[in-house]
Amino acid sequence: MAKLTLYHAAPSRSSIVRWMLEEVGEPYDIHLLNLQRGDNRAPAYLAVNPMGKVPALRHGDVVITEGAAICAYLADEFPKARLNVPVGDPRRGVYLKWLFFGPSCVEPAIADRAYPRAEGPSASTLGYGSYDAVVDVLAQAVAQGPYLMGDHFTAADVVIGSGLRWGMMFKLLPERPEFTAYVGRLSERPALQRATAKDKELAAA
Ligand SMILES: N[C@@H](CCC(=O)N[C@@H](CS)C(=O)NCC(=O)O)C(=O)O
Numbered sequence: 001m002a003k004l005t006l007y008h009a010a011p012s013r014s015s016i017v018r019w020m021l022e023e024v025g026e027p028y029d030i031h032l033l034n035l036q037r038g039d040n041r042a043p044a045y046l047a048v049n050p051m052g053k054v055p056a057l058r059h060g061d062v063v064i065t066e067g068a069a070i071c072a073y074l075a076d077e078f079p080k081a082r083l084n085v086p087v088g089d090p091r092r093g094v095y096l097k098w099l100f101f102g103p104s105c106v107e108p109a110i111a112d113r114a115y116p117r118a119e120g121p122s123a124s125t126l127g128y129g130s131y132d133a134v135v136d137v138l139a140q141a142v143a144q145g146p147y148l149m150g151d152h153f154t155a156a157d158v159v160i161g162s163g164l165r166w167g168m169m170f171k172l173l174p175e176r177p178e179f180t181a182y183v184g185r186l187s188e189r190p191a192l193q194r195a196t197a198k199d200k201e202l203a204a205a
Contacts, residue, residue, distance in 0.1 A: 002060025004028035007048060009035045010202035013067050014055030016162040018199060020071045020155060022191035024081045032202065068103045068159045072096075075155035083155045091149060098141070098148050098156035106163040109134040110172045135174065138164070142182035153189070161186045 006021060008014040008030050021028045033039040033054055040052045049056040049065045056065045059077070064070045075084035085095035105128040112120065113131055123130045138160070147153045148160060165183050167173030186192055 001026070002062075003058070005031050005058040007031045007033060007045070007054050007056040007058070008202075009033050009040075009054045010199040012054055015195065015199050016067045016158060017055040017057060017070050017074075019162065019192050019195040020074055020083075020158045022195045023083055023153075023158065023189070024074050024078045025191075026078060030202075066103070067162075068099050071155040071158050072099050083153070083158075085149065085152070085154060095149055095154055095156050098160055101137075102156075102159035102163050104128070105134050106138065106160065106167070110163070110167050113172050114170070135176070139176050139178040143178045145182060146185050157186065 004021065004026060006014060006017055006028055008018060009032070010018075012035065018030075033045065035054070039045060040049075040054060046052055048058070048063055051065065053065070055067050055070055056063060057070045057073070059073075064073050072084075075081070076086075079086065085092040108126075109128045109131045120126070123133070128134050141148055141160075142164075144150070147157045149156065161183065164173060164179050165186070168175055168179060168183065173179065
């Protein structure tokens with residue numbers, strides 16, 4: 001099988017992919033980068049990801065960047081783990097919606113909350129509409145559970161769940177009961193526990 005290597009800094013957005021890799025359950029290597037030292041701006045890494053950002057994933061000869069895209073790729077590439085909704089399944093549209101909702105709505109809404117603009121564009125111009133709309137839509141989506149796709153845990157939970165965990169940790173998302181219950185369910189997943197423990201070890205080294 002082609003080798004999997006995660007270009008990683010712990011903790012960072014590449015921790016999302018580490019969690020996903022633990023869910024997939026295939027062996028992988030870590031290529032650790034020190035962002036403070038600027039490893040990600042060195043020519044060798046810019047050849048991997050010209051954005052100079054982690055995560056990046058190498059799978060054999062393929063390099064994928066952007067956390068949500070990597071999660072979608074892994075889910076499709078390793079279907080035995082049942083982390084995707086396959087092509088042909090009518091639920092795939094909703095699954096893809098949540099995978100894209102992370103980077104296109106949740107992340108920019110949180111970033112604008114953290115760094116407000118004096119005069120932001122109108123809600124109809126902003127791709128995410130408004131912060132309150134994103135929060136309400138998310139709360140409704142996770143209220144039923146246990147996961148976004150009902151009983152089926154998918155890569156979309158890794159992406160959206162990571163956004164919710166991170167957003168609440170930094171007080172940029174409200175601790176709505178729907179969010180804390182959902183994140184609580186995610187925290188019980190052994191793969192997330194393993195990823196978090198391994199990242200803690202790396203961060204302490
Ligand atoms: N759009 C990217 C964002 C990745 C990102 O911003 N990563 C940060 C770490 S959390 C990074 O590499 N920062 C280093 C830098 O930009 O110098 C994704 O979702 O994967």
